[in-house]
Amino acid sequence: MNEEKARAILGERIQPDNSLHDSTDWVDWTGDDSIQLDADFSVDELEAIAWWMRNKTHAPTSLD
Structure with a gap:
């Protein structure tokens, strides 16, 4: 898995x-x-979800 495939x-x-979010197929990850x-x-x-969680950092926003 790499970023392009993920x-x-x-x-x-x-x-x-x-972050990852989808309210249809419930997905909610905020960086922890x-x-x-x-x-x-x-x-x-x-596998893509796991790769994303291991390799991407949630960038805080003004709402965090």
Whole structure:
């Protein structure tokens, strides 16, 4: 897995601050070491999520 592949798999779940969020297939990660998931995910999706959590840092916004 690399960033290009993770971005292709995660798509619009990636937010401008590098957090992950999707209210349809519930995904909520704000940069810590845990994530809330509540949907069916493929192995590739789970691998991309794990890669993103290991390699990307949530950039704080004025709302944090």
